[in-house]
Amino acid sequence: MTSHVLVEVAGKIPEPLLRAQSVAGKFFLMFFAIALFAVVFGLVLFLASLFKGRTGEKFQGVLFVGPAIVLLAFGLMYPAILTIIQSFRGKTGEGSFSTENYVQMFTQPELLLVLRNTAIWVILVPFIATGVGLLYAILIDRARGEAFSKALIFLPMAISMVGASIIWKFVYQYKQTSRPQIGLLNAILKALGFETQQFLINAPLNTFMLIIVMVWIQAGFAMTVLSAAIKAIPDEIIEAAKLDGVQAFKMFRFITLPSIRPALVVVITTIGIGTLKVFDIVRTMTGGQFDTSVVANEFYNQSFRFDAGGLGAALAVLLFVLVIPIVIYNILQMRKEA
């Protein structure tokens, strides 16, 4: 009912307020959007200011949270429910009720490969990235030029995964062994007397080459959080341990590690969730070809390229389901620490 009204209203909006080709038109559109938003925002606040007293406060509260709640219901909850329904309606998502998509997901060889790849990603990336991040945080702690050293590892976090993928694709660039190499990794192989490799085409090697990119991005995140956790260990504990003659390795094992445990759990689970949903890297570097696809990439391909909306929906639901245990584990750990 309301959607009919909205469709009608939308049909009457003049085109320059919807789309623009010229640079000026685009910026006009941008300022128009911000102004429109400011007007709506001001209207909400004005309405809220009309209510007075304790009962009025209730209406004010509803007005304040209203816009956010409406948007979340429209843009997140409602679509999520539709997607769940769609996943039970056959391959295209338009048929009658069936569990076909989920059966397919766990039986069809190509999709099993996707699940296997995703499992490899989710197992390897969080632990390697956290391991490297922790090692680096320890190595440079209190060293000269610490801020600079951190920035080097941290910077990959600021760039897009698309940018990171291009950077690494160039490192992996392949030329036949006899020709001059332009990719760093193959140049090293050649210099050492090996044949050059098609790193992004040869399975299963290619999945690991993609994983390196994600580790490269996430290690900086792990390093930052863990470095902060290390610095938060009280000096007194360290001094006391030193006076007791505790050795370096034992110091790490029995003082540092237990002290930063909560931060470690958070870092590993956060990277795990991010890795589960990895899409940009796979799409930019291989497009999911050569046996490198993962769930998030397969979701995109099935939904938009293979016209299998139902299967795509089922893959999206799978992502959702897989995130939940990680989050629950995270919350349980936090409770334990608190």
Place this chain on the structure above:
Amino acid sequence: MSTLEPIAMPENLSKDLESTVDLTPKKGRKKKSAAGDAARAISSPWASLAAIIIAVLWTIPTIGLLVTSFRKQRAINTSGWWTSFSDPSQYTLENYRQALAPGTSASLSQYFINTIVITIPAVLLPLFLASLAAYAFAWMPFPGRDALFVAVFALQIVPLQVALIPLLDRYVKFGLGASYWSVWLSHTIFALPLATFLIHNFMRELPAELMEAARVDGAGHVTIFFRILLPLLTPALAAFGIFQFLWVWNDLLVSLVFLGGTPDVAPITVRVAELSGSRGSAWYLLSAGAFISMIVPVAVFLALQRYFVRGLLAGGLKG
């Protein structure tokens, strides 16, 4: 998908961390740490060597592409970038000029503008909407408040993939398909759970007496929100603003789904990813394009990293 995910921390822990985070420590007030001692005690030269190896491994790939972006097209395809230092005559700005030249099919300039036009509203809108909601959740009693807050909090775990396709259908139906509006709205919606949660946490830390005093003086919620809270919230807003900025600027999935490759609206990430597929060996273009897309987020990030780190340690999940 972003590379960035602010994280959920036990509240006391994140506060501890915040107080110690300082990416640019002043001389003489460096903190001691057990781990640092451990590393030094094991064997300092080896520790330094390991740190240098990691730092080099992490930096070389970027340097390689950066150097490449300044080499002549012919040179790029016939020799490794590491050989270029002995022959500076091959350096040129031509790649960047070509990548940015307006009017050509390879031009990235209009995609760059699209990214700017997409990003600014997609950062401002969720910031304001979330502050408003967070204020109500923190300081205004209304029916169903706690249940609603838990619901908003829980929405953080919903992967946006679950919402994309039905949302796309809606936009197309409303005539907003392949328009900026679809991505502005989507980025705003997807940011709200985390933004509300983050800003709410900051708000709860402000003393209740502050609010009470203002109420006694006859200030309404609207006045309190603008006059007292927003100024105090600047660090929190900056922290979240940087996240959202990097997230939107670097996003591929949301734009790809709602905008496709349409040159009028698609951001630079979509275009660079497309070039990587269709012209995967045009390294003169890809290298320059990649750096054009990176320069702004890297600059913002370096300038505001203190806020960023604070946000990183203060909590929540997104995506």
